[in-house]
Amino acid sequence: MGFFDFLTEDIAIDLGTANTLIIHNDKVVIDAPSIVARDRESGKIIAAGKEASMMQGKTHENIKTIRPLKDGVIADFDASEQMISMFIKEIPALKKRLFSPSLRMVICIPSGITEVEMRAVKDSAERVNGKEVYLIHEPMAAAIGIGVDIMQPKGNMIVDIGGGTTEIAVIALGGIVCDKSVKIAGDVFTNDIIYYMRTQHNLFIGERTAENIKIQIGAATEDLETPPEDMSVQGRDLLTGKPKQVEISSREIAKALDKSILRVEDAVMETLSQTPPELAADIYNTGIYLAGGGSMLRGLDKRLSQKTDLPVFIAEDPLRAIVRGTGMTQKDLERFKPVLIK
Numbered sequence: 001m002g003f004f005d006f007l008t009e010d011i012a013i014d015l016g017t018a019n020t021l022i023i024h025n026d027k028v029v030i031d032a033p034s035i036v037a038r039d040r041e042s043g044k045i046i047a048a049g050k051e052a053s054m055m056q057g058k059t060h061e062n063i064k065t066i067r068p069l070k071d072g073v074i075a076d077f078d079a080s081e082q083m084i085s086m087f088i089k090e091i092p093a094l095k096k097r098l099f100s101p102s103l104r105m106v107i108c109i110p111s112g113i114t115e116v117e118m119r120a121v122k123d124s125a126e127r128v129n130g131k132e133v134y135l136i137h138e139p140m141a142a143a144i145g146i147g148v149d150i151m152q153p154k155g156n157m158i159v160d161i162g163g164g165t166t167e168i169a170v171i172a173l174g175g176i177v178c179d180k181s182v183k184i185a186g187d188v189f190t191n192d193i194i195y196y197m198r199t200q201h202n203l204f205i206g207e208r209t210a211e212n213i214k215i216q217i218g219a220a221t222e223d224l225e226t227p228p229e230d231m232s233v234q235g236r237d238l239l240t241g242k243p244k245q246v247e248i249s250s251r252e253i254a255k256a257l258d259k260s261i262l263r264v265e266d267a268v269m270e271t272l273s274q275t276p277p278e279l280a281a282d283i284y285n286t287g288i289y290l291a292g293g294g295s296m297l298r299g300l301d302k303r304l305s306q307k308t309d310l311p312v313f314i315a316e317d318p319l320r321a322i323v324r325g326t327g328m329t330q331k332d333l334e335r336f337k338p339v340l341i342k
């Protein structure tokens with residue numbers, strides 16, 4: 001331990017397309033949508049997280065809401081750096097400090113990002129006082145967060161359905177043996193619902209409404225054992241231009257999402273078919289683990305299980321599995337060094 005170590009704080013960040021989460025002192029201290037609001041005139045970021053998300057779809061000309069990460073990649077470096085910086089400043093225990101402490105950080109990044117983007121994330125982290133910065137790939141963090149012993153010579157399949165991407169990975173001996181990333185995840189499901197409402201009900205709805213529908217009554221199959229009650233949805237009638245309300249069932253949403261879910265299924269099947277036989281044998285016994293917000297879609301586990309003939313398990317608190325795993329690596333940097341990117 002160095003002399004100034006008491007001045008260093010450890011934080012773990014899950015930098016997601018949809019949500020950014022931060023763990024400090026074993027607690028999730030930030031859990032906010034990855035959105036910022038920028039003033040067009042000054043170019044300044046005026047809000048981040050929940051506050052910025054409330055403005056989404058309701059801004060006037062001078063304010064623009066931006067999602068710095070899109071489709072599992074960083075779409076706006078400057079905005080993402082400022083977002084991270086604002087979130088770090090919001091961490092209650094650090095706010096009280098007289099001097100901003102130097103940080104030892106582990107940041108979880110989408111596995112689709114390039115070397116250049118990784119470098120950029122590290123540079124950003126260093127600019128916000130990161131003294132020691134490690135990166136970790138999302139499926140690895142998810143596996144650790146789920147409680148899989150990733151160092152064992154045993155194959156495990158993780159399917160992480162986030163906002164921008166679905167990442168499918170087979171992990172063994174602390175490495176990713178095969179993986180696949182498809183740009184079909186929560187955002188696409190939300191857009192499917194917007195499209196369905198427009199084409200089937202002549203109803204124009206915004207992203208926030210569509211996401212609410214997905215969370216409240218979204219389903220991956222039309223034959224749920226206990227379907228949720230129908231939901232009233234308000235939007236604008238495309239024919240008359242007037243506000244209108246429609247009753248929507250979970251069956252309809254399953255129809256709207258069917259094509260996208262089929263593509264997730266195909267990607268899982270493809271990854272399985274590329275898995276070396278010894279590891280496939282392990283997965284036959286252990287099954288598939290799901291993480292990420294998209295895994296909470298009703299009936300998705302069952303549908304995937306029917307398709308693959310394998311047991312499918314959903315992670316506990318799937319929205320936090322990744323940040324949990326990232327936090328765990330930070331607590332034991334020595335042990336997890338092989339999976340961390342310096």
Ligand SMILES: Nc1ncnc2c1ncn2[C@@H]1O[C@H](COP(=O)(O)OP(=O)(O)OP(=O)(O)O)[C@@H](O)[C@H]1O
Nearest residue numbers: 016017018019162163164165186292293294296297
């Ligand atoms: N109950 C739910 N049912 C279905 N989808 C949900 C539910 N709750 C959240 N989601 C969706 O999960 C997605 C966010 O998941 P998550 O936070 O795991 O993504 P992320 O890690 O930010 O994204 P990525 O992994 O692409 O970087 C959003 O699209 C959100 O709408």
